[in-house]
Amino acid sequence: MNRLIIDHSGAVTIPAAVLDKLGLQPDDAVNVETNGTELVLRKAIPAAVPSLQQSIARKNLTVGMQFIKGIGPKLAELLAKRDIRTVEDALFCLPHRYEDRRSLVPIRQLKPGVSQVFQGTVMSANGVTTKGGRKVFEVLVQDDSGSMLLKWFHANAVWMQRTWKVGRRGVFTGEVTSFGFQREVHHPDVEWLEEGADVQAVMAADPVNFGRIVPVYPLTEGLHQKSMRKVMRQVVDGFLDNVENVLPTSLLSPHGYLPLREALGQVHLPPAEAQLADLNEGRTPAHRSLAFDEFFYWELGQALKKRGIALEEGIAFQVTHRYTKELARLLPFQLTAAQRRVLAEIKEDMMAPHPMHRLVQGDVGSGKTLVALMAALVAVENGYQVAIMAPTEILAEQHWHNIHHWCEQLGVSVVLLTAGLKGAAKKEALAQVADGRAAIVIGTHAVIQDKVEFQRLGLGIVDEQHRFGVLQRGILKKKGTNPDILVMTATPIPRTLAMTLFGDLSLSVIDELPPGRTPIDTKIYFESRRNQVYDLIRSEVAQERQVYVIYPLVEESEKSDLKAASQMAEHLQLEIFPGLRVGLLHGRLKPEEKEAVMASFKNRELDILVATTVIEVGIDVPNATLMVIEHSERFGLSQLHQLRGRVGRGAHRSRCILLTPGKLSEDGERRLRVMESTSDGFRIAEADLEIRGPGDFLGTRQSGMPDFRVASILRDGLILEQARQAACGLLEHDGALASSEGQRIKAELIRRWGTRLELAGVA
Ligand code: ADP
Numbered sequence: 112m113n114r115l116i117i118d119h120s121g122a123v124t125i126p127a128a129v130l131d132k133l134g135l136q137p138d139d140a141v142n143v144e145t146n147g148t149e150l151v152l153r154k155a156i157p158a159a160v161p162s163l164q165q166s167i168a169r170k171n172l173t174v175g176m177q178f179i180k181g182i183g184p185k186l187a188e189l190l191a192k193r194d195i196r197t198v199e200d201a202l203f204c205l206p207h208r209y210e211d212r213r214s215l216v217p218i219r220q221l222k223p224g225v226s227q228v229f230q231g232t233v234m235s236a237n238g239v240t241t242k243g244g245r246k247v248f249e250v251l252v253q254d255d256s257g258s259m260l261l262k263w264f265h266a267n268a269v270w271m272q273r274t275w276k277v278g279r280r281g282v283f284t285g286e287v288t289s290f291g292f293q294r295e296v297h298h299p300d301v302e303w304l305e306e307g308a309d310v311q312a313v314m315a316a317d318p319v320n321f322g323r324i325v326p327v328y329p330l331t332e333g334l335h336q337k338s339m340r341k342v343m344r345q346v347v348d349g350f351l352d353n354v355e356n357v358l359p360t361s362l363l364s365p366h367g368y369l370p371l372r373e374a375l376g377q378v379h380l381p382p383a384e385a386q387l388a389d390l391n392e393g394r395t396p397a398h399r400s401l402a403f404d405e406f407f408y409w410e411l412g413q414a415l416k417k418r419g420i421a422l423e424e425g426i427a428f429q430v431t432h433r434y435t436k437e438l439a440r441l442l443p444f445q446l447t448a449a450q451r452r453v454l455a456e457i458k459e460d461m462m463a464p465h466p467m468h469r470l471v472q473g474d475v476g477s478g479k480t481l482v483a484l485m486a487a488l489v490a491v492e493n494g495y496q497v498a499i500m501a502p503t504e505i506l507a508e509q510h511w512h513n514i515h516h517w518c519e520q521l522g523v524s525v526v527l528l529t530a531g532l533k534g535a536a537k538k539e540a541l542a543q544v545a546d547g548r549a550a551i552v553i554g555t556h557a558v559i560q561d562k563v564e565f566q567r568l569g570l571g572i573v574d575e576q577h578r579f580g581v582l583q584r585g586i587l588k589k590k591g592t593n594p595d596i597l598v599m600t601a602t603p604i605p606r607t608l609a610m611t612l613f614g615d616l617s618l619s620v621i622d623e624l625p626p627g628r629t630p631i632d633t634k635i636y637f638e639s640r641r642n643q644v645y646d647l648i649r650s651e652v653a654q655e656r657q658v659y660v661i662y663p664l665v666e667e668s669e670k671s672d673l674k675a676a677s678q679m680a681e682h683l684q685l686e687i688f689p690g691l692r693v694g695l696l697h698g699r700l701k702p703e704e705k706e707a708v709m710a711s712f713k714n715r716e717l718d719i720l721v722a723t724t725v726i727e728v729g730i731d732v733p734n735a736t737l738m739v740i741e742h743s744e745r746f747g748l749s750q751l752h753q754l755r756g757r758v759g760r761g762a763h764r765s766r767c768i769l770l771t772p773g774k775l776s777e778d779g780e781r782r783l784r785v786m787e788s789t790s791d792g793f794r795i796a797e798a799d800l801e802i803r804g805p806g807d808f809l810g811t812r813q814s815g816m817p818d819f820r821v822a823s824i825l826r827d828g829l830i831l832e833q834a835r836q837a838a839c840g841l842l843e844h845d846g847a848l849a850s851s852e853g854q855r856i857k858a859e860l861i862r863r864w865g866t867r868l869e870l871a872g873v874a
């Protein structure tokens with residue numbers, strides 16, 4: 112019989128008779144294809160197959176998982192669902208927890224709260240239904256020291272009954288739960304023992320699953336822990352030696368970090384002395400070393416970028432004070448000390464002959480707009496144009512209103528570009544920008560990016576509010592010849608996070624509010640007290656004040672939220688406050704319509720403004736003193752803080768009510784209580800970050816947040832700092848990464864982050 116044998120690595124064994132017929136040599140590589148009914152053998156292009164075989168032989172880390180012995184297409188597909196496609200992916204897929212399976216524990220001595228291994232004989236096994244109607248499968252197992260109740264919820268009773276036969280012996284792994292005297296183990300792992308088998312011998316024969324602290328990997332449906340553990344063990348045994356230790360010990364040893372290879376080995380196969388708790392919290396030397404490795408490359412990339420910018424030629428502005436002094440004279444107030452300090456930092460950057468790249472952080476109402484305007488005027492004094500980009504139309508308009516007001520008195524021309532601008536008006540506005548008649552140009556990110564040509568752009572100001580985009584800065588830069596860039600954000604970003612995200616920017620913080628602001632009194636109200644909230648609204652309006660009622664906008668269903676907001680407006684107008692004037696503002700209105708609604712609220716033609724979160728950005732109505740936020744539990748804390756900043760802008764005492772349905776999770780309530788207890792944006796941001804994690808905090812994907820595989824910005828702040836210092840230290844010695852060590856590090860950096868950091872061009 113001429114039967115082919117194909118193994119999982121794709122190698123084919125072909126009988127000599129077949130070889131002959133096909134005119135193949137024994138060493139020829141062969142492609143095996145099927146046309147549906149039969150297999151077709153073709154001589155492969157020599158380079159293709161051998162390179163894969165060579166890769167496997169050389170243990171190249173980019174080898175696909177399906178080529179590893181024992182991994183068939185089905186398993187490879189399951190692994191791919193967890194983003195494990197190559198050996199390298201697998202090596203960096205870390206256990207999400209660990210179990211201590213170093214020794215068998217007698218049933219009597221099992222401690223609650225930790226996973227342990229015990230053995231026993233099945234004494235009884237029954238499906239039962241609890242008083243509450245829950246179906247539970249219960250098994251009693253026993254060893255020499257005592258017995259233990261095992262329980263499964265939602266198990267298939269027929270299948271369980273077949274497996275869990277009385278008298279059968281097994282090794283079980285699980286965590287004891289105790290209810291008073293009752294101790295039980297839910298959903299344990301089981302390893303069945305053959306009749307008469309010696310437990311210790313069985314365990315010794317399976318070093319992957321027993322006799323050590325074993326890793327527990329994240330799984331996906333259909334992928335079992337045991338097969339995953341086996342796969343991972345194979346990868347570690349077969350490929351770990353080929354992980355290159357790129358970072359030299361001179362960078363690692365000052366902080367006691369391990370080389371990458373050792374660290375990776377230890378997280379998959381913890382050494383005998385490892386502490387279970389440290390492993391589970393990701394605090395072992397191995398985990399910390401991996402975090403350092405990860406942070407190091409990221410910080411190195413950021414530092415290189417920053418150095419690259421610092422070396423670029425830019426505009427050396429001169430501070431002539433022509434307009435800035437005049438503006439300071441016109442203002443009805445003094446700049447705060449923080450505003451002055453930040454302005455000085457900006458001016459210093461602007462005077463330097465290299466492009467500025469500076470981030471200004473300032474809480475809502477801290478007066479960023481004025482600082483931005485002052486910086487803009489410095490550029491204008493030097494005969495340059497300024498672009499101010501805002502995330503939304505409403506905010507762009509608001510900036511225009513504020514800035515135009517002062518610039519008119521100074522004789523500086525300001526142009527507002529909106530998406531709604533049409534025909535001749537649009538042509539004229541663009542012409543003014545192109546020929547330099549417009550000194551300051553304000554618009555949304557989109558508008559300025561798309562259509563605008565500047566005559567002489569010298570400064571780009573990006574108002575990010577709480578959105579972060581690395582891209583926008585880049586595009587803006589290309590609108591001029593290395594203009595200065597100033598990024599403003601109203602989200603107080605905790606320091607570690609700012610360092611990570613904006614390592615290539617210098618940071619200024621306006622950490623002081625203008626005097627005379629009264630803190631906003633914030634209270635959580637549960638749904639049951641809604642009528643009291645309505646009374647509060649009435650009494651506020653009776654004192655001639657105005658009120659915001661905010662509706663959340665959940666991304667998936669903008670439509671239905673809109674419906675909720677407009678229904679609410681209608682309900683409030685018709686049924687609750689028939690005598691008051693209720694308006695509605697949402698993102699789907701045309702710009703003119705939004706403008707009209709805002710104008711009538713500002714002019715006190717409306718008492719209550721029902722709005723979606725479009726209100727969040729920059730609206731300034733000092734007479735509005737009460738904000739009611741519906742479904743406040745759906746918002747991020749930083750967002751609530753932004754929203755709340757819309758009141759308390761005048762001299763009157765202001766209030767913010769966080770309405771929420773009756774039930775909140777413990778975390779949910781803890782989160783909202785933070786809003787009651789502080790008005791410090793930084794503290795709120797840190798609490799938010801702590802409770803929700805960095806991804807959620809920044810609103811995920813769009814945020815520009817690097818997705819670290821091991822490192823956690825929350826847990827590993829100190830390591831991040833060390834990594835940053837190590838990266839900067841390296842560049843001080845070897846700024847071009849030209850040494851042989853530097854070259855290897857650079858190659859690895861480009862491999863890991865090249866596209867992300869736009870680093871390919873870094874010299
Ligand atoms: P931000 O953009 O930081 O939220 P704004 O720039 O909109 O804050 O400023 C909020 C309000 O405070 C504006 O009405 C502004 O005119 C006013 N303001 C800014 N700086 C000062 C200051 N130094 N003293 C008093 N009021 C100020």
Ligand code: MG
Pocket residue numbers: 476479480729
């Ligand atoms: Mg503002």
